[in-house]
Amino acid sequence: MPDLLIELFSEEIPARMQGRAREDLKKLVTDGLVEAGLTYASAGAFSTPRRLCLTLEGLSAESAMVREERKGPKTDAPQPAIDGFLRSTGLTLEQLEVRDDKKGQVYFAVISKPGRKAAEIIAEVLEATIRNFPWPKSMRWGSGSLRWVRPLHSILCILSDEAGAEVVPLDVDGITSGNTTEGHRFMAPGRFVVSSFDDYRAKLKRAHVILDSAEREAVIWHDAQNMAFARGLELVEDKGLLTEIAGLVEWPVVLMGDIAEAFLGLPPEVLQTSMKEHQKFFSVRNPKTGRIEGFVTVANRETADQGATVLKGNLKVLSARLSDAKFFWENDLRRVKSEGMEGMAAGLANVTFHNKLGSQLARIERIEALAREIAPKVGAAPDLAAEAARVAKADLQSAMVGEFPELQGLMGSYYARAAGLPEAVAEACKGHYSPLGPSDAVPSEPVSVAVALADKIDTLTGFWAIDEKPTGSKDPFALRRAALGVIRLVLANALTLPLSAVFAAAQPGCDTADLLAFFHDRLKVFLKEQGIRHDVIDACLAMPGNDDLTLLVKRAEALAAFLKTDDGVNLIQGFKRANNILSQAEAKDGVEYSFGADLKFAEVDAERDLFAALDAAEAAISPAIAAEDFAAAMAAMAALRAPIDGFFTEVQVNAENGVVRRNRLNLLSRIRQICLSVADLTRVEG
Structure with a gap:
């Protein structure tokens, strides 16, 4: 089986485009060859500033013959139908086969397409790849119609095996394929012949080009x-x-x-x-x-x-x-020392944040008020958080950030120190943008946390208030990133922060319910990456207090751990069985069995054991949930597994005695109520 070597040699390719171009060349060529019936053992793509290279090892010498059978019309079909089938297959009536079918005899066409030589297929695929290459930007040069990222000078395309190498004939806008390439522009000018990939790579290195x-x-x-x-x-x-x-x-x-x-x-x-x-x-x-x-x-x-x-x-x-x-x-330092940070920030009154949300200075005033509101909840001094919010974006007016926008926040921390502001304020200037991405560190200093939360929540509530929400893949204001930043700030610092109230304080016109649902969607994505199933998250989202993300995640983590145990899996089955029986009985009887289970109507030990177990579980679960100790609540719920299993093994719920039946259904209601107090287990799959 021969090996294929392709090199597309051009003027300098922008560095930022090379990695994607290597992968595009590899995918376009290999997909095209495979689609045409060729196979290969391995492929490698390389690039330098002046070349893209693809090597394929173990390429099949030709495509396999293709045999296709096509069912046609019945033999007694109208002549135009038969003629149309013949035209589509390229066969004559004598070349068709007649076969028996359920509805009579029909014509079949058996079409055999012979295999094609690899060189013929390669030439077609490579020309199509060159002409349709997905460069982010491309250009034309001279009088030709070909577009490439920079003027394309030569095409090297050879098939090599033990017998030697042959050029794959190809002509793209007057650029004909060959078996030569060039080395370093200055240190080894001139072209040279290559006979295989190993020969090509070695000669390039001698010509002062490292290919990889x-x-x-x-x-x-x-x-x-x-x-x-x-x-x-x-x-x-x-x-x-x-x-x-x-x-x-x-x-x-x-x-x-x-x-x-x-x-x-x-x-x-x-x-x-x-x-x-x-x-x-x-x-x-x-x-x-x-x-x-x-x-x-x-x-x-x-x-x-x-x-x-x-x-x-x-x-x-x-x-x-x-x-x-x-x-x-x-x-900038002279300006800060003469005007102060707030003086530097004053110019933001003339900078528009958004035409419906006012200037940057108006936004800073909103962030200041919200940071003061949030501060006690994160352990920060309200006055200090407010001061940090007032100056956190002052460096947007600095000459340094004007030249290097990526230094915003960081330069603010330097200027704050130069202005003699408290270290917590300087740190907040630097940290209030964080976290920007999934790998970015999360601030932990209370003032930084307060301002970072206020900054992101103001952005979210503001755009929600003017109905500028993310749609599909479009998120021009990076609102998904802002929501994830809030989530990470809350969870990393274990904050108790009911978001609905914070949203309402930030922007009275904001649809807090819809924004909270958006946060829940972001949280699902975040927790799924932590290995927590979507149905577990849904079971916890259905509980009260779901705007407290720390509480929500503690509940979800405890439930996820519980469901990994045998007790958890079996208890879910017992709960679902109890819930199904109870729901069916309530629908049939038109009543709600939600109270009145009485131990005196219990007839067997399994029934009495379940009463005792439910009393014990209820006594343990309620204080555990109040203390947000969901692991303890799950452990207490796990103790119900054996009594519930025993109950369903020994007891017929729908007893003939009506009093006993009602008592047992009310007992199932207690199972449902106790289990649902921990999480909405109806949403858990399995």
Whole structure:
């Protein structure tokens, strides 16, 4: 079986597009080949800034013959029907088979399609892939109609086996396939012939091209770490930047430089962000001081002066960038010290948050009032929470955040400290946006928690009040993320926070019931990822107090653990049996059996044992639920398993004696009431 090698060689592909492009090339080609009847053993996709590559091992040499049978009209059908069937099959009447059918004799067409050579199929599939490649952005060049992310220069497409390699003939807008490629643009110009993937990969490396992006990443990280370590420093990890840089170079050459003394006083995050965003530099930190003192840049070639000229040019540009950052920093500090944080925030009165929800300053006033309301519930001082809310977004008016929006909140914490505000206020400036995503840390300092909750709840209630809710996959205001942030803040800090009252306080015009239902949907997703079944969550959502997320989750976790035990599984069956019998009897009799079970009417020991067990369970469950000790409530409920099993084994509920029957149905009602006091077990599956 031959191996296939494809390379699409072009001008530089943007680094951010390379990973997706590798997967698209692999999927489009392999899906097309398989659909056409070819098979393969394995596939691998690679990319460099100037090429996409796909290799397939063990490709079948040709597609299998296809035999298709198609049922046609009856033999005595009108002639136009028979003629239409012949046209659709491409056969003559003599080539059709006559077979017996339930309704008489019918024509059958047996169509055999011979297999096709792999090269013919590959050419068709690759041309379609190139012409329809799903680049996020593409361009035309010259006079051709072909679109590619950057001008496409050549197509390498060969099939190779023990006998050698053959080019798969292909022509796309005048670009004909061949068996040659190019190495590094500067260090190894010129084309060379390749005969297989192993030959291709080895020759590329000799021509100063590392084909595998993962290998380029490993080279960059290894060399950069060693350089930093040799000087007693440490490299600041940034996996996203590493992947991006590996997509910018074919032959990574790691260089390290020092940051000028004049810039070392800038906050480390400012240095990191400026170097990353503007120049794709890694930051190098002094572990003793926490300061960013150096940088690592990655060149795309070796030079005779070991990168000295490259470093000199980079340092010149870096100094200009950091001079801007230093100016922003010093200007912001002067402003904070003269106007204060609230003075800096005053300009937000002229910044619109939403045309139906007012300015950013109006929003801050709402957040301040809500933070003051929430503060006692999270253990924060109301005045301190209100102060933090007033200044938390002041840095949106700073020059630094204007240049680097991703530093909002963080810069606020620096400016708050410079203004002499309490540390809790500074921390709230930084933490009130959190958590932003599922991996983001959750604030735990009470003032930060109060302001973070107020910020997110104001957003949610505001957009609910103006009926701007998420629909389908559309969520332009990130309201799902805000709700998940509230959920994580409440649960991580074990807060008792009835949301309905908080929603009403935040926005009187908000549909609190609908917003709470939205929170419950988000909570279901969150808990499902924690391994709690949807029916367990539904059973707990049906209970009172379901706007207290901490209480709700404690109940759900206890029920989930209970249902993993044999007692839990069997008790659910006993409960459902009792509920079904009781419901049927109530429907039949037109009455509700909800009270009046009396021990004196018990006739057998199993019946008396159940009375005693229910008394004991009720006595234990009620105080346990009041104390929110749901594990203890479940344990007390588990003790009912054996008495309920014994009752149904020994007792006929629908006894002939009417008094006994009513008593036993009222006894089943006690089972139902006690079990439903813990969770709505009717919603539990199984």
